[in-house]
Amino acid sequence: MSRYTLPNIDKHSPFQKEFEPAIQDLIVHVRSAVPKSIHSIYLYGSVARREAISGRSNLDVTLITTVPLTNKEQTLINTIKIRFQSKYPQITGVTFTIGEVTEVLQLESIFSWGFWLRHCCVCILGDDLSTRFGDFEPSWEIAKNMNIDIQEWLQVYTKKISVSTSINVQVEQQKTIAKKLLRSCYSLVMHRDKGWYDHPVLCARKFLEYYPEKQTEIERVVMLLKGRKIPKRSTIALLEEFGGWVVSEFNKIERRIG
Structure with a gap:
């Protein structure tokens, strides 16, 4: 083995x-x-x-x-x-x-x-x-297949949050997309880290070992995960900017590894 x-x-x-x-x-x-x-x-x-x-x-x-x-x-x-x-x-x-x-x-x-x-x-x-x-x-094929839909998730939840009229519903939506986003972050490094983590906070910690410059963005996503009541426009900006970076990085690794 x-x-x-x-x-x-x-x-x-x-x-x-x-x-x-x-x-x-x-x-x-x-x-x-x-x-x-x-x-x-x-x-x-x-x-x-x-x-x-x-x-x-x-x-x-x-x-x-x-x-x-x-x-x-x-x-x-x-x-x-x-x-x-x-x-x-x-x-x-x-x-x-x-x-x-x-x-x-x-x-x-x-x-x-x-x-x-x-x-x-x-x-x-x-x-x-x-x-x-x-x-x-652990492999890029597994990581890719588990989170290849992250762009679709980001689009769906950005729209859901933008039209939400209930702060409690918005918080639950933020928690859901935060989990997905943090797990997708770990997928970017799984093939290098040679492990597998499902808990989103552990995913975040491992991701930061390879992308320490993303500390601020990860802290903000973890705030969403923990159910903090964040202004809607700040949440959407985070999903669009950091989420967009994650999607771009996914595509970059895919072009390199295939």
């Missing part, structure tokens, strides 16, 4: 007890919502890593289906998000990443879905597709 092989999330230890009721209820609701389409369910993020903080962490879910979800099934999945946000105060919400099993198992998906399921997820129902893949080593 290479000394750079990435670690896997523990698949055997029990989850934190305060989150178990939500996890078990999630399985029941998803099975009911998509009984004919479901292939397997996974957790990722802080709950999967047993690092979640009650009242501050999302329940992050990967759902793999056998066929595309119908409009009705997608509506039922959205209903689960709304219901769980009010039913379980220990979680801030539920997010779903959804894919089809045929797409997951395509050769072209090895650095996206393969890495994601193998190193970032824990199966809680169904056929565990992570067993179809070997362990991965």
Whole structure:
């Protein structure tokens, strides 16, 4: 085994007890919502890593289906998000990443879905597709596939924040895009750092080891992450300027490495 092989999330230890009721209820609701389409369910993020903080962490879910979800099934999945946000105060919400099993198992998906399921997820129902893949080593291909959509995210969230009329909604939007941006920052150095970090603050620290001149920008993004109420125009300027730099740096590395 290479000394750079990435670690896997523990698949055997029990989850934190305060989150178990939500996890078990999630399985029941998803099975009911998509009984004919479901292939397997996974957790990722802080709950999967047993690092979640009650009242501050999302329940992050990967759902793999056998066929595309119908409009009705997608509506039922959205209903689960709304219901769980009010039913379980220990979680801030539920997010779903959804894919089809045929797409997951395509050769072209090895650095996206393969890495994601193998190193970032824990199966809680169904056929565990992570067993179809070997362990991965840090590479630009993984980094690129995990955050190639950062420009789209920046555009979407800049627009959402610009039209937001609620400061509380704006703060949640800022936290979401801050997480994505900090993880994308680490993707710029993953192939050099030879590691993998999911926690956005750790991503920021590692990124600064290679780009210390971006200390001020990172501090501002971390302020967004922590839920500080920042003036809207300042947030948008940060996303456009620093976010634009991240996208430009991504493209520069891609041209160099390919």
